[in-house]
Amino acid sequence: MDSVNILGVTFSKMTLSDTVKLIQAKLAADTRAETKPFHLITANPEIVMAAKGQPELRRIVDEADLVTPDGIGVVLAAKWQGTRIPERVTGYDMLIRLLEGAAANGFSLYVLGADEETNAKAVGIIKAKYPGVEIAGRHNGFFKGDQENEIVADIGRKRPDLLIVALGAPNAEKWIYKHKSRLNAKVAFGVGGSLDVIAG
Ligand code: UDP
Numbered sequence: 001m002d003s004v005n006i007l008g009v010t011f012s013k014m015t016l017s018d019t020v021k022l023i024q025a026k027l028a029a030d031t032r033a034e035t036k037p038f039h040l041i042t043a044n045p046e047i048v049m050a051a052k053g054q055p056e057l058r059r060i061v062d063e064a065d066l067v068t069p070d071g072i073g074v075v076l077a078a079k080w081q082g083t084r085i086p087e088r089v090t091g092y093d094m095l096i097r098l099l100e101g102a103a104a105n106g107f108s109l110y111v112l113g114a115d116e117e118t119n120a121k122a123v124g125i126i127k128a129k130y131p132g133v134e135i136a137g138r139h140n141g142f143f144k145g146d147q148e149n150e151i152v153a154d155i156g157r158k159r160p161d162l163l164i165v166a167l168g169a170p171n172a173e174k175w176i177y178k179h180k181s182r183l184n185a186k187v188a189f190g191v192g193g194s195l196d197v198i199a200g
Helices: 016-028 045-053 055-063 072-080 091-101 116-129 145-158 171-182 194-199
Strands: 003-006 009-012 038-043 066-069 107-113 133-139 162-166 187-190
Touching: 003 072, 009 045, 016 038, 016 066, 016 091, 016 187, 038 045, 038 055, 038 091, 038 171, 045 055, 045 072, 055 171, 066 072, 091 162, 091 187, 091 194, 107 116, 107 145, 116 133, 116 194, 133 145, 145 171, 162 171, 162 194, 171 187
Parallel strands: 009 066, 038 066, 038 187, 107 133, 107 162, 162 187
Antiparallel strands: 003 009
16 A cells, blocks of 8 residues: 655555545455454544654554544645645545445444434434444443443444544544454544534
């Protein structure tokens, strides 16, 4: 894959459309590689800087299956290094394009994160607007430590094709990494404040 290293992070140089195609292929595949999801990280400059100082985050970013430039700062940094990144590939854009594509490429979705009202509303809107998406399950993002195990088990039982995690960055990335061997999802990524945007 064509990539560029910016401050120690290996970024994909794929366009949004090509990244969507790649993720759609992962969602359509009938195998779940080692039961671990394909972990996509849409990394903004804050994550790049934080990874420099936090070995835990560094490892998470290094082990991600794909890191895309979420923020014009990353695109510009590539330019200063003499490399061209075609465009930003954000969590929100990825999510919307995948939802739109569900009319032809249906998949099941687990929606984790945001407050209860926002989560429920966003899921309702997704159901109504994108009937090709099967909602496998949902849970809000304000849970106590002792509830975490049950949430992970719920996702694991429901085996969603796609898990989206709205817990803020980099908490979503850390959460996916911590639990990835039990999630039984084909693809997982953090979506920042996307549920708030969808819920309006
Ligand atoms: N969020 C959550 N649990 C938390 C903290 C945040 O579910 O403990 C949700 C929040 O409601 C919002 C999303 O995470 O829907 C993204 O939050 P924020 O905008 O702070 O993150 P960023 O856009 O910086 O990733």
